[in-house]
Amino acid sequence: MPANRFACSDDIPAILKIWESGFPEDGETTAEAFLKTVDLGTECLVAEEDGVPVSMVFLLPCELCDGENRWPVQYIYAAATLEAYRGRGIFAGLLETALEIGKARGQAGSFLRPAEPGLAAYYGRFGYEPFFYTDTHYASLPGWLEANSTTPSAAMEEAADYTVLREQCLAGIPLYISWPERFAAYAAVSARQAGGRAAAFRFPEGLGCALYDRAGDTLLVRELLCPPGRETSCLSAIAREQPWGTMRWRTPALDIRASGVFGLWKPFATGTAEIRMSGVDRPPYMGLALD
Secondary structure, three states: OOEEEEOOHHHHHHHHHHHHHHOOOOOHHHHHHHHOOOOHHHHEEEEEEOOEEEEEEEEEEEEEEOOOOEEEEEEEEEEEEOHHHOOOOHHHHHHHHHHHHHHHOOOOEEEEOOOOHHHHHHHHOOOOEEEEEEEEEEEEHHHHHHHOOOOOOOOEEEOOOHHHHHHHHHHHOOOEEEOOHHHHHHHHHHHHHOOOEEEEEEEOOEEEEEEEEEEOOEEEEEEEEOOOOOHHHHHHHHHHHOOOOEEEEEEEOOOHHHOEEEEEEEEOOOOHHHOOOOOOOOOOEOOOOOO
16 A cells, blocks of 8 residues: 655655646646645655655645634645556545544644535545535626626726735635635736736725636636625726636625535534534635635
8 A cells, every 4th residue: 555644855756747647737837836835744745656656635724714713724735646546545545644634733624625526526425515605607708898888997906915915805704714825925926927916906995806817718717805896896907907708707605505616624523513604694715726
């Protein structure tokens, strides 16, 4: 059986090879940039055969917040296995180890976003359940701009510190994931490299922020947080700056029944299993997925 251990700098070539096998669309530059944000010795778990890593998973520290409480949690990210070693249960063993590490660290639970909807059943075997929800919208960009031509665009500027701005904009969300500065900054840099940016908006009633980029002819607004009623103004500003063919944008969900599952959650200990929306009607918000 493969041996599971934390990675070291000598493993980087093997990690890049696994990354390329699992996420060929990313390219080596994306993987190398991400590796600069993590501590391999505490946040990258690998399974090795004959001394060489063949499977990996990152255990990224975050916090689950409800306005008053902040629980340390673990984000399972970039899980991948070399093609020749798939189907042997190697990753299953690696994930079990990752969960035991999270428990030992005193974390409240583990969360992840399946790369494909069909993987939700696979992760369900380990105790993960739907928990985070997001509203995702699609539109033809020219048609959307025409339909919303009377709505004034919001004044938009570069977000100097997306981490701080995001926390301010999340004040009205009852339960959400707070990402460390290094990961939010990585997401902002990645957005700029993909032709977008991390943007800031200012309204009389509060702040707004967005993280967006492009993929081919599609404008992707991966996160949009703003005061109620200001969404169209923010999107109009983004769309006029980036006039591509289609637009897809994500916003915090208002109702589980009308929203899509975005992330799964597995509690670690008695008490944390009861972390739920209490007395409010808005689903938990995960936001950034580093996707």
